[in-house]
Amino acid sequence: MPVASMTGFARTEGEAAGAALVWELRSVNGKGLDLRLRLPPGFDALEPEIRRLAAARLSRGNLQISLQLRGASAPGSIAVNEDVLARFVALADELVRGGHAVQPSADGLLALRGVIESGESASATAPEEPLRQAALHAFGGALDALVAARAAEGARLAEALGLRLDEMEALASAAEADPSRSAGAIAERLRAQVGALLSAGTPVDEARLAQEAAILATKADIREELDRLSAHIAAARALLAAEGPVGRKLDFLSQEFNRESNTICSKSNSSSLTRTGLELKVVIDQFREQVQNIE
Template sequence: MTGFARADGGNDKAQWVVEVRSVNGKGRDMRCRLPPGLDGLEPVVRTAVEARLARGNINVTISLTRTDAAGTLRINRELLDQVLGLAREIAGPDAPPPSIDTLLSVRGIIDSTEPRETEEDRQALEQAMAVTIALAIDRLVEARIGEGSHLSAVLLDHLGEIGRLTDAAAATSSLQPEALRAKLRAQIQALLDAVPPVGEDRLAQEAALLITKADVREELDRLRAHISQARTMLRDGGSVGRRLDFLCQEFNREANTLCSKSADVELTRIGMDLKAVIEQFREQVQNIE
């Protein structure tokens, strides 16, 4: 299921932003981009994602800006004294000292020192960022729930259309009892009139095959059962994406069997329409957790 969420946080030493994106996926796959030096956050992110999200390709990006990263400057007095001594030795004791610009251009005269982070500081930072990570994931879950409500209505519409087509298939003239009996009588009579004559065992086998192929009531009953099961899943909620995936395979199997058994143009057309709606249903199921 697709979604995006963002949360930010900060303390007296840093500001950070957590962005979480999710796209459709059969399973759960997580990728995480962390600021340098904060690799210890990955288990925190993974645990938070696995606790709330069961399906989808999840990307978590965390950016960090340190507010205490300016550091301080200091004069390397030992090196400065050496430079001034060399200047007097070269120019003579009465020569004026080098200018400030000249001294500052000598590498090492001015040192910059970065603030040092203790282990306690790093742990405190990661704990504060973990709160923001959890907040971003909560917001993503809320966004996905909103999308899920819309998708549930779409899926119910598809199930309604599958049910309508199933009823239309059952009502076709070719599946009415008298039509089935007339068709079977004609086919069996053709076997009896065959030259050379068909043996009794072969006749029984062919008749059983014809009866089985002409009767699609079992497939229609299973389609209705699958519709009921899918509606129950959507009503109960929870992580039903994988179970609906499996149910889509069952829908397709019954629709394919219906088409393969059909010897009637109208029934074949209905079977093809069924397959088209089932495919639309399957595509939307990919968005469900």
């Protein structure tokens, strides 16, 4: 499976046993796989299998799963439970004859618990097994649609991340070519600084100047950071081309990118190299922000 996003949405509709089944699946970022289900009464038995199917296809993300059941007697229709109503009427007559109550009104009787049954409760509280199995089969189609949506978003993210890696490579090359890194440039700056501190007629010991310049050049050397940065970029490209979930590994590489850019900035001995390092940090932040969406 190519790089996938943790963000996606799927909605599928189907029919079974005279009822319409509507699945809605919404997925957003998450550290792990967190499923929240909202099923009609009588469909709770499907939850373990739904969780198993989802875990087999997805590894990360906060997933909201809902099933709506619509049928001829579902939402909008009502039914009167005549047995319950008859018992309430008989009890009311007995109380009225005993002088303990007044004759109840029709709306009062209909408002009593159990007298009115909605079509939704009548059809969903005890669904037939074929209807449950049809709902489970329809969930498989909704899960397929969600996986496809996350893959499509993942492809767009992978392309954007590749562009960020290109920018990192270009900035690393600019840092490597920065003229301030050369020993000659460091010696020239050091000569100017020493000359400003000494009197105009005092000579500068060139041998000592060269020694100090070499020490400063060693401290300011970013060769090791650039090599590690190059290795991390290559590793990130390999992950984007790999199969399976790679979000956690890319997030770790983002932290490594940031560590190298911080060191480059701290070792900088010129405004041009500092500017390159700061630009690199901006691109790395953009990279890491997008990585948070990768499964």
